[in-house]
Amino acid sequence: MARMMRDRLFGKYAMEATITVAEQVTPTMRRIRLETDRPVAFPFTPGQHVRIQLKDPLSVSGILRPGETLRTYTIWDLDAARQAIELRVHLYSGDGIGLRWARAARPGERVTFWWPQGDFFTRDADFHVFIGDETASAAFGPMIRALTGASGVFGVLESETPEHDLPMPGQARLRRVHRRGAPATSSPVLLAAVAELDLPGNAGAAYVAGEAMTCRLVRDFLVRERNWPRTSIKVKPFWTPGKRGLH
Numbered sequence: 001m002a003r004m005m006r007d008r009l010f011g012k013y014a015m016e017a018t019i020t021v022a023e024q025v026t027p028t029m030r031r032i033r034l035e036t037d038r039p040v041a042f043p044f045t046p047g048q049h050v051r052i053q054l055k056d057p058l059s060v061s062g063i064l065r066p067g068e069t070l071r072t073y074t075i076w077d078l079d080a081a082r083q084a085i086e087l088r089v090h091l092y093s094g095d096g097i098g099l100r101w102a103r104a105a106r107p108g109e110r111v112t113f114w115w116p117q118g119d120f121f122t123r124d125a126d127f128h129v130f131i132g133d134e135t136a137s138a139a140f141g142p143m144i145r146a147l148t149g150a151s152g153v154f155g156v157l158e159s160e161t162p163e164h165d166l167p168m169p170g171q172a173r174l175r176r177v178h179r180r181g182a183p184a185t186s187s188p189v190l191l192a193a194v195a196e197l198d199l200p201g202n203a204g205a206a207y208v209a210g211e212a213m214t215c216r217l218v219r220d221f222l223v224r225e226r227n228w229p230r231t232s233i234k235v236k237p238f239w240t241p242g243k244r245g246l247h
């Protein structure tokens, strides 16, 4: 019975793939390309994520410890033939099953992933504002690439030092700031840069991701100090100290 349920869920929502590229794009950002066994048939909007299966969530040990089964990464790119996805995984200093997987990933290894969920994608707006850390940059890349038309792109991206900046698509006017040892949690560096942001008003769409407490402070700043309507700001906490596997 459990096996039947597992097979049905798996067939509907999961895919098998082989890692074909695993390399550094910055000292702490890993590019991982997964080639799928069959074309990806699921609907996809840039900004959505997959969940990499590190232990079968429907196995006995997976059911006993569900927090140690899946980890969430944004689809950086889905190729035109829909037979490969790329991820950008931040190698932070710490420990977690996702981090261990990304660090050790090598071409030839098999991976199971669970297909996109999430509503972290862009909406129509006069201009767009992207604010976040390295993990957020991995989501903003595909969102910015998908923007069409003349709408402006603004924002602040934080990383450790300039050599840790993830290259972003297009001509996005994104300011880069660097922690240089300062905390990414309630990030003073990112908040100071957001306070200096020169925006064409409050009628745009803002996207805030990364560490949860920083996200909340950024949103509060935009609402209280810049009069942004809360509904114009999409906030997606990606991680926070002590919590495992946010999704």
Ligand SMILES: Cc1cc2nc3c(=O)[nH]c(=O)nc-3n(C[C@H](O)[C@H](O)[C@H](O)COP(=O)(O)OP(=O)(O)OC[C@H]3O[C@@H](n4cnc5c(N)ncnc54)[C@H](O)[C@@H]3O)c2cc1C
Pocket (backbone or CB within 6 Å): 049, 071, 072, 073, 074, 075, 087, 088, 089, 090, 091, 092, 093, 094, 095, 096, 097, 098, 099, 100, 118, 120, 134, 135, 138, 139, 236, 237, 238, 239, 240, 241, 242, 243, 244, 245, 246, 247
């Ligand atoms: C919708 C969504 C999309 C995401 N997309 C991406 C993406 O494209 N690329 C990407 O790199 N990450 C992305 N993340 C973040 C990623 O899922 C988390 O960093 C995740 O916790 C990593 O799993 P782990 O097993 O390494 O650590 P966990 O077991 O989840 O956590 C272990 C410890 O490490 C800490 N930790 C986790 N992540 C970080 C970090 N970045 N910096 C410092 N400490 C950390 C935790 O707070 C915890 O204390 C996304 C998250 C969400 C919710």
